[in-house]
Amino acid sequence: MGGVARRATAISYVRKQPGRHVLLLDAGNALFGQRLATESQGQVIVEAMNAMGYDAMAVGGLDLSAGFEVLKQRAKEASFAILSCNIVHLQDDTPLFTPYVVVQRNGLRYGIIGVSEPDVANAPELASAARVADPMQSLQKYLPELQQQSDVIIVLSHLGLDEDKAIAQAIPGVNVIVGGKTRRLLQTPEMVGSTIIVQAGYDGEWLGKLDVTIAAAGKLVDPQVDIIPLGPEVADHPELAALVARYNQLYPPPTPAAN
Amino acid sequence: MQRHVLPAPTSFTKATRLLLLTALVTACSGGATGGPAPTIVPVAPSRPSPTAARAAPPTALPATPFQGQARLTILYTNDTRGYVDPCG
Numbered sequence A: 001m002g003g004v005a006r007r008a009t010a011i012s013y014v015r016k017q018p019g020r021h022v023l024l025l026d027a028g029n030a031l032f033g034q035r036l037a038t039e040s041q042g043q044v045i046v047e048a049m050n051a052m053g054y055d056a057m058a059v060g061g062l063d064l065s066a067g068f069e070v071l072k073q074r075a076k077e078a079s080f081a082i083l084s085c086n087i088v089h090l091q092d093d094t095p096l097f098t099p100y101v102v103v104q105r106n107g108l109r110y111g112i113i114g115v116s117e118p119d120v121a122n123a124p125e126l127a128s129a130a131r132v133a134d135p136m137q138s139l140q141k142y143l144p145e146l147q148q149q150s151d152v153i154i155v156l157s158h159l160g161l162d163e164d165k166a167i168a169q170a171i172p173g174v175n176v177i178v179g180g181k182t183r184r185l186l187q188t189p190e191m192v193g194s195t196i197i198v199q200a201g202y203d204g205e206w207l208g209k210l211d212v213t214i215a216a217a218g219k220l221v222d223p224q225v226d227i228i229p230l231g232p233e234v235a236d237h238p239e240l241a242a243l244v245a246r247y248n249q250l251y252p253p254p255t256p257a258a259n
Numbered sequence B: 001m002q003r004h005v006l007p008a009p010t011s012f013t014k015a016t017r018l019l020l021l022t023a024l025v026t027a028c029s030g031g032a033t034g035g036p037a038p039t040i041v042p043v044a045p046s047r048p049s050p051t052a053a054r055a056a057p058p059t060a061l062p063a064t065p066f067q068g069q070a071r072l073t074i075l076y077t078n079d080t081r082g083y084v085d086p087c088g
Helices: A004-016 A035-039 A043-052 A068-077 A118-122 A135-148 A161-170 A238-250 B014-023
Strands: A021-026 A056-058 A081-083 A087-089 A100-105 A108-115 A130-132 A152-157 A176-179 A190-192 A195-198 A206-216 A219-229 B070-077
Touching (some): A004 A021, A004 A043, A004 A206, A004 A238, A021 A100, A021 A152, A035 A043, A043 A068, A056 A108, A056 A152, A068 A081, A081 A100, A108 A135, A135 A152, A135 A161, A161 A176, A161 A190, A161 A195, A176 A206, A195 A219
Parallel strands (some): A021 B070, A056 A081
Antiparallel strands (some): A087 A130, A190 A195, A206 A219, A206 B070
16 A cells, blocks of 8 residues: 555546645655655655645654754755744744745635644754744644635644644634644544544555535535545556656665575 | 554545546556556646745636635645655
């Protein structure tokens, strides 16, 4: 199950469907973990996400496993936004990463804000330069200005499902929370009031798909979730397959020791 | 880290599954035995910049203004943890 080449094929297929706006988002812990990703310091993942056309991702703890300078370099290479509103400089509480982004699709403005887990504070180098501010307070700090610029508000959260529900209960006006960390495969959306919460498992084995109707600015109705399994029935996207092959040449897998 | 055992997804609607299966050619990493090449639409090259001020250009959708109702699809992933292929 899984793999960026299969994911790209499924994404391309959905993008071909007419009459809808499409956003492609990630809730964090994307860049590190497996051999190629770690050896390339996340470059293979950023390049793959660029090719797939991601709009934004949140910073998870794993994304900082090579240090925040490496992640800031990856953010410069990314054609999507790497977001966190609550990882802030020690000196002045300004955010290290872009807190939010506004993406336009055919006249509609989608405000997307990222929020990171407190565990991020354990990342290498981070403690000497930055701290993780309270997620709820940070969201409440930035959301008013984001709401002024947006028709729909989406939170990319690497906090976990319980915390996502708490956000939905405490902060009005959040339309969608794309969550992570707890690695839940939510086959139907969790609804807290009118806030839609989704999460799509782990390790890239599934692609989550949320379809909603925007009845008016800030009003989303009829949410439908499809969890698309990325099994062998999904063909590899040739561009992404070539990318992975290229990185495997750059960082060849270890060969078994000769006897 | 312990992996949770999850049930097979069931909410992937039959219509979507059929459409995907129609559009996609079955292939797997070990299937280098030939078969028809998949019909792939290149991913859109235009992406939003990571700043609030520079919004994304629209995708290939028709440039019709928002008239009070629209359909939005959010594709999403989380905790992909550096997996580039099914093996790692």
